[in-house]
Amino acid sequence: MSKILEEVLAANQSYAGSFGAKSDLALPPARRFAILTCMDARLDPAKYAGLSEGDAHVIRNAGGRATDDAIRSLVISHKLLGTLEWFVVHHTNCGMELFADEVIADLLDDDLGTASFDGKAWSNPHHRGGHAAGHFIKWQTIGDQDESVALDVRRIREHPLVPKSIPIYGYIYDVRTGRLEEVKAASEAGRVAASAA
Numbered sequence: 001m002s003k004i005l006e007e008v009l010a011a012n013q014s015y016a017g018s019f020g021a022k023s024d025l026a027l028p029p030a031r032r033f034a035i036l037t038c039m040d041a042r043l044d045p046a047k048y049a050g051l052s053e054g055d056a057h058v059i060r061n062a063g064g065r066a067t068d069d070a071i072r073s074l075v076i077s078h079k080l081l082g083t084l085e086w087f088v089v090h091h092t093n094c095g096m097e098l099f100a101d102e103v104i105a106d107l108l109d110d111d112l113g114t115a116s117f118d119g120k121a122w123s124n125p126h127h128r129g130g131h132a133a134g135h136f137i138k139w140q141t142i143g144d145q146d147e148s149v150a151l152d153v154r155r156i157r158e159h160p161l162v163p164k165s166i167p168i169y170g171y172i173y174d175v176r177t178g179r180l181e182e183v184k185a186a187s188e189a190g191r192v193a194a195s196a197a
């Protein structure tokens with residue numbers, strides 16, 4: 001068994017051992033909100049936003065981007081599970097700022113193994129052959145965090161399946177301080193129109 005697999009199963013055994021009243025949690029999130037955020041390992045939404053099991057939906061992907069699939073989850077989150085407020089949280093020092101679509105596509109075309117980054121450019125340690133499929137994916141890279149949060153909030157706000165009554169807040173998590181900083185233009189774009197309140 002891999003070391004990681006062993007560690008995860010041991011941790012789970014201890015978690016389940018003191019599961020207690022969590023077995024009675026309801027399916028819909030008790031605090032009726034959702035967070036869309038990046039998969040970055042340094043971000044722990046349960047900690048930075050004070051969540052316990054059962055409190056809120058957390059939707060994560062590379063960058064915390066408002067992709068079709070993230071929007072699918074948000075629509076379900078409201079329509080079937082009753083969330084009423086949404087957060088989009090990107091963060092400083094995001095890996096999605098470190099490459100462009102053609103960079104990852106070229107790397108994948110050359111080799112599928114993990115590439116290395118020297119602080120400026122990416123390169124493949126091996127060249128065993130990859131695949132061209134990466135050229136057909138939009139990777140949702142980030143040029144500017146403020147812009148990406150505002151753009152994603154706007155995309156969600158303007159989606160035809162998202163009710164105008166849901167406020168969408170835009171924030172950037174600072175990986176050096178643990179603080180959430182509001183992106184005013186994003187929260188502005190995500191605010192509830194007076195007629196929908």
Ligand SMILES: [Zn+2]
Binds near residue numbers: 064
């Ligand atoms: Zn990130």
